[in-house]
Amino acid sequence: MARVSQTVVVDPDTAEGLLRPRADILVERAWTGSDARDWGDAHPDVPSDADPHGREEGPDPGAARTATFGLERGPMASYRRDVEAAVRADGQVAVTETTRFRLALGPWGAVVSPLIARALRRTTRRDIARSPVWAPPATLDVRSGTILGLLLTLALVAGYLGTVMTQTITYAADEFGRGTTAQGGALAAVRVGTLGSLALVALADRRGRRRLLLLSLAAACLATVLGAFSPTLEVLGVTQTMARGFTTAVTLLLAVVAAEEMPAGARAYAISVMTMTGALGAGVALWALPLADVGEQGWRILYLIPVLGLPLVAWVRRQLPESQRFVRPHRDARVVKGHGARLWSIGAALFCSSAFGAPSSQLLNDFLRDERGFSAARISLFAVLTSTPAGIALVAGGRLADTRGRRHVVAIGVAGGAVLGAWGFTMAGWPLWMANLGATMLGALAVPALGAYSPELFPTAARAKAAGILQVFSVVGSAIGLVVAGVAKDQTGRLADGMFLLLPLALLVAVLALTVFPETARRELEDINPEDDLSVPGEGPIVAGEDPPPAGSPAPGLT
Known part of the structure; x- marks a missing residue:
């Protein structure tokens, strides 16, 4: 104590x-x-x-x-x-x-x-509600604080699982005697796994968030461990396709649970700190990467590490209750009926932002090496110095989204980050470093607000399914953006040409945010989605969640 x-x-x-x-x-x-x-x-x-x-x-x-x-x-x-x-x-x-x-x-x-x-220790003005810049704008209680801690633990494991193949694919390909083309094919196939998450998260609207969240994380850990015994690159790709699908479902359900459990003034903040924790998990994969150098099969050790996630899942299972909004009676609802405009507007924004963001980040190393002559060590230094401050921007973005509103944070973050990012691909020397730093921080500002919109704008009975559908928009946008940028670079020799082709899509996100998006900051989910407010007459049967809070020894105040 x-x-x-x-x-x-x-x-x-x-x-x-x-x-x-x-x-x-x-x-x-x-x-x-x-x-x-x-x-x-x-x-x-x-x-x-x-x-x-x-x-x-x-x-x-x-x-x-x-x-x-x-x-x-x-x-x-x-x-x-x-x-x-x-x-x-x-x-x-x-x-x-x-x-x-x-x-x-x-x-x-x-x-x-x-x-x-x-x-x-502060001695003055204790009677005025205010929180430090690092804290959630709205005060958490015992239940929300406990649940946030559990979600952060799960986000840490999910962050590692979502990164391990990207970091080890080159070592696995060396052992199997495969080239760059085979690596690209395996990575592309793994992306298909994210589409499989749609069925999993949709089931969470019927069976409960807690059950699907924990089962998906356990399955992702087991599928990753199976990859350690892969005899070929193709088998590794199959195991990682399964793992990526389960991991994506975990990421989506984490956001859903956070939205349903956090105070109205702290939902975006919770998503920002979960994103930071996921990045920490990805960092663990980087810290463990030297294990791949112990021998030709050293990369397999990184696929065995997720076995340590299984005891964590068991521990969280004893502590985490079912989402209170899922357990509470609520009206049945469909994603498209009555919510089609929200689905298409948020989906279009995720498609456009991913179409620019995916090549901007995933082709950056190739740009630095081929067009600017960076060595591997200099690329690593560039990544550390220009990306690390994004953690501060993430928390700031979550706080701003909760206190100032989502719409302007999304517009400024996505549009400003895209303009600086595209401009950076035309720069060299210190302007390149500064442009990438500014683009990364501005883009990070928008992440919590965009992440909060997905679960906020849909009723309880369709919230998880809507999150899965919106993930499909994002994945498709990423794939198209990578193709467009890659083709443009092959034709002109300059990645900047492809990025400027995609820049209008990012600017469209700002237009959508300012003209179409509703403002959800500090509003209760029942206010945003009247279907969940049973005091308001409405159509559709009333249903209740199937899972009561778990038996065992939940933390004090959870029930």
């Missing part, structure tokens, strides 16, 4: 604020008898005539005043703040404050605890 202690000398007004419940990064309440019992009677019950703000006065005005507070709302599994204030001879007040807490974020709590501790 984390502990934050401080003694400060402040003016009487500030001291008075410290003796009241805080309502900034979390919401406190007066200490109660039930709190005392939860803490093993470590603190006596607050008498019935105690101050309503939780403080107790000494026998005379000059005595020290004390207060103890529990948690009303915040992502803590346990929380307690003790305050003691004594007036000094000079009129100032010496305040000793001790806060103890345990975050409901699972293993990720260790990462966030130092940041939380710093925010808890």
